[in-house]
Amino acid sequence: MIIIGERINGMFNDIAHAIREQKPAAVQEWAKKQEAMGAGYLDLNVGPALSDRVTAMKWLVEVTQEASDLPLCLDSTDYDAIEAGLKLCKQPAMINSVPAVQEKMDRVFSLASEYNAEVIGLAMSEEGIPKDAESRVALAMELVANCDAYGVPLDSLYIDPLVLPCNVGQDHGPEVFETLRQVKLLSDPAPKTVVGLSNISQGTENRELINRVFAVMAMACGLDAAIADACDEDLIAEVATARIVLNMDIYCDSFVEVFRTQNL
Amino acid sequence: MAVELYKEKYRSQVREVVLGATKEEGGTRTKTITVGGQTALPFMYFEGENPHRPVVAMEVWDVVPEDWPASLKNYFEDVYDDPAAWAKKCVEEYGADLIALRFKGAHPDGKNASAEDCIDVLKKVLEAVGVPLIIFGCGVTEKDNEIIGPIGEAGAGENLLLGIATQDNYKPVASAAMAHKHCVIAQSPVDINICKQLNILIAEMSTPLLDKIIIDPVISAVGYGIEYTYSIMERARFGALQGDRMLAMPCIADVSKEVWSKKEAYVPEEENPEWGDQADRSLAWETTTATAMLHSGTDIIVLSHPEAVKKIKTHIDELVQGGS
Numbered sequence: 001m002i003i004i005g006e007r008i009n010g011m012f013n014d015i016a017h018a019i020r021e022q023k024p025a026a027v028q029e030w031a032k033k034q035e036a037m038g039a040g041y042l043d044l045n046v047g048p049a050l051s052d053r054v055t056a057m058k059w060l061v062e063v064t065q066e067a068s069d070l071p072l073c074l075d076s077t078d079y080d081a082i083e084a085g086l087k088l089c090k091q092p093a094m095i096n097s098v099p100a101v102q103e104k105m106d107r108v109f110s111l112a113s114e115y116n117a118e119v120i121g122l123a124m125s126e127e128g129i130p131k132d133a134e135s136r137v138a139l140a141m142e143l144v145a146n147c148d149a150y151g152v153p154l155d156s157l158y159i160d161p162l163v164l165p166c167n168v169g170q171d172h173g174p175e176v177f178e179t180l181r182q183v184k185l186l187s188d189p190a191p192k193t194v195v196g197l198s199n200i201s202q203g204t205e206n207r208e209l210i211n212r213v214f215a216v217m218a219m220a221c222g223l224d225a226a227i228a229d230a231c232d233e234d235l236i237a238e239v240a241t242a243r244i245v246l247n248m249d250i251y252c253d254s255f256v257e258v259f260r261t262q263n264l
Numbered sequence: 265m266a267v268e269l270y271k272e273k274y275r276s277q278v279r280e281v282v283l284g285a286t287k288e289e290g291g292t293r294t295k296t297i298t299v300g301g302q303t304a305l306p307f308m309y310f311e312g313e314n315p316h317r318p319v320v321a322m323e324v325w326d327v328v329p330e331d332w333p334a335s336l337k338n339y340f341e342d343v344y345d346d347p348a349a350w351a352k353k354c355v356e357e358y359g360a361d362l363i364a365l366r367f368k369g370a371h372p373d374g375k376n377a378s379a380e381d382c383i384d385v386l387k388k389v390l391e392a393v394g395v396p397l398i399i400f401g402c403g404v405t406e407k408d409n410e411i412i413g414p415i416g417e418a419g420a421g422e423n424l425l426l427g428i429a430t431q432d433n434y435k436p437v438a439s440a441a442m443a444h445k446h447c448v449i450a451q452s453p454v455d456i457n458i459c460k461q462l463n464i465l466i467a468e469m470s471t472p473l474l475d476k477i478i479i480d481p482v483i484s485a486v487g488y489g490i491e492y493t494y495s496i497m498e499r500a501r502f503g504a505l506q507g508d509r510m511l512a513m514p515c516i517a518d519v520s521k522e523v524w525s526k527k528e529a530y531v532p533e534e535e536n537p538e539w540g541d542q543a544d545r546s547l548a549w550e551t552t553t554a555t556a557m558l559h560s561g562t563d564i565i566v567l568s569h570p571e572a573v574k575k576i577k578t579h580i581d582e583l584v585q586g587g588s
Contacts, residue, residue: 249508250456251457251460252458252461253457253461258460258464262509
């Protein structure tokens with residue numbers, strides 16, 4: 001499972017401060033730290049409170065690329081900000097994200113086609129997050145069809161079945177796992193899958209434990225990527241272990257270290 | 265309608281390893297050899313690149329190979345008491361791409377040659393031929409640990425391929441390679457997990473060594489479990505092509521050692537009439553074993569019999585892109 005490091009996000013005070021003051025140190029430290037811990041992508045989110053998201057995203061992309069060679073995951077609901085960021089990315093990036101809403105899909109998949117980007121597609125529509133797996137898969141199919149229509153390779157699409165906190169939407173858990181399984185049957189090549197891992201534990205006690213258990217269970221259902229805390233050492237160790245158990249990596253005694261140092 | 269072939273897509277590549285060093289690079293070889301670099305399975309040119317052809321090393325000993333059957337020894341009887349002349353004959357007459365120098369004479373139960381004796385032989389062979397060299401010890405770990413350091417030092421600059429590092433005993437060889445910039449043979453007992461772990465252990469000593477490791481998966485002769493070796497090599501190569509950088513190393517197969525120690529190769533026809541002529545049988549044994557190893561993705565094949573070398577080199581010509 002690919003970890004998309006979640007830490008460069010304006011909802012964290014140090015990043016919000018860095019963006020406001022145009023001081024790259026905190027951003028670059030987190031970029032390096034997440035890369036060293038085994039992240040495969042770096043999520044960049046300018047945060048909710050900002051008025052000029054375009055300028056902020058451009059700045060985040062530039063300063064992050066000075067510190068890390070990892071591909072970036074541009075995280076915004078403002079597609080102008082995403083496009084401005086894509087123009088500056090040195091290597092193909094990921095767009096985070098688009099729901100199954102036609103005008104949004106039109107904009108995002110044409111951006112993906114133009115900038116050779118990957119896309120996170122949310123299994124939700126204007127009516128919100130579906131309750132069951134069938135409705136999630138139906139929305140995933142809309143995303144797959146639009147992805148294909150815009151000529152974006154299907155394995156560049158990451159379907160996010162949308163995870164709800166387990167203390168609020170406990171019944172969604174099994175539906176998410178079922179969605180992860182069924183999404184793999186939608187096309188050939190199959191789309192990939194992603195979740196925002198920390199959503200499962202919002203507002204709960206012992207969040208990291210819940211995140212880790214959810215991650216390995218989702219991996220067994222075919223999860224390819226998670227936006228997650230790359231600096232949670234136990235999470236990385238458990239992902240490395242799950243990859244061995246699922247026969248995704250060849251075993252050796254140092255399998256955790258090998259997974260951690262894959263970027264080095 | 266034309267049928268479109270299904271093509272497997274891989275996302276990674278086997279590392280390229282250079283053996284030997286020319287004068288400009290600090291050695292005295294007239295040419296270097298590069299192995300590895302594949303982006304697809306062996307000889308699957310339609311799916312990716314196999315940029316370097318497999319190479320054939322011929323075995324040379326520092327002592328007379330008394331136990332070899334006459335059918336093999338005959339080819340070397342004018343040279344086998346002189347490793348330099350023997351190596352020269354292998355290169356010039358039989359077309360060896362490299363020489364695998366085996367220090368059998370260092371064996372404590374045999375001549376018990378000292379490190380100085382080995383260095384003397386090494387220097388003479390280096391002088392006699394311009395191809396890169398592979399170094400094998402006598403097979404007794406304690407003795408090989410004694411000689412490998414001095415041999416590495418004496419060959420500094422030549423970018424030798426030093427054998428043999430194992431999980432229980434990798435430091436002497438890896439240290440010699442690290443100190444004097446040689447390559448290392450990392451040997452694992454037909455075990456993919458140990459194969460990977462050993463590469464990690466060597467890389468922990470020195471990260472640059474990652475680009476100087478040749479995997480020896482321990483091969484078997486035909487009839488002795490060659491299919492196990494084959495599947496280990498297949499798994500390692502799939503791993504490499506799918507991004508496992510700790511398995512993305514070229515491979516060596518010591519065919520000569522495995523084949524000529526088996527009774528099928530040396531038992532005379534009189535002892536076992538139904539097995540047929542020993543000379544033909546042993547040649548077939550070595551050639552068939554080497555062919556299987558070639559197809560499994562071996563980059564460096566060690567052979568002894570000049571006729572086997574000829575057949576395998578012809579087969580390589582046929583297999584590489586543009587071959588007939």
